[in-house]
């Protein structure tokens with residue numbers, strides 16, 4: 001699962017909770033940030049194999065610390081607590097429901113991965129592996145990614161007041177994510193190494209976070225230091 005995760009981030013943001021979109025962008029990919037870091041450190045293991053599944057080259061045969069169900073639950077708590085400790089300093093909404101939503105956003109990653117991944121998601125440690133394997137069916141998996149993203153963006157546009165310029169930017173961002181997903185799913189390429197792959201994850205995911213940050217600056221009232 002790739003851009004589908006961002007559908008959840010868009011869908012969770014509302015005028016009511018006012019959680020910054022960039023925070024939700026980090027949250028929905030929090031497990032992959034942990035994973036990419038642990039693969040870089042040689043702690044979790046990844047093989048990149050051409051044609052491993054129809055829709056993905058990733059053979060994540062050892063990722064218990066980032067992607068087991070128990071780990072996902074623990075990281076969701078860590079993500080929620082991290083937000084809780086930072087929100088007042090950053091002047092972001094600090095309500096109990098905002099903290100809970102951030103935790104849910106982190107956990108949503110595992111649920112969506114469960115649909116896409118072949119049986120490589122452990123329940124705990126590296127055993128009892130599950131995964132519905134939608135990646136074995138390229139078009140349906142692609143359809144799900146785009147469907148989730150589309151519904152998420154529609155909800156975001158509906159539930160948040162914003163100027164037309166930001167609306168346009170959000171739609172353009174959505175189109176860019178679709179193009180990136182087309183490239184990821186359908187363009188055949190030679191597999192990168194495991195380390196190159198997860199470096200790409202870090203770079204691209206962070207780029208999307210930066211875009212999400214600036215998109216919400218469009219047309220928002222400037223904060224001044226005058227008090």
Ligand SMILES: [Zn+2]
Nearest residue numbers: 031032109113
């Ligand atoms: Zn993942």
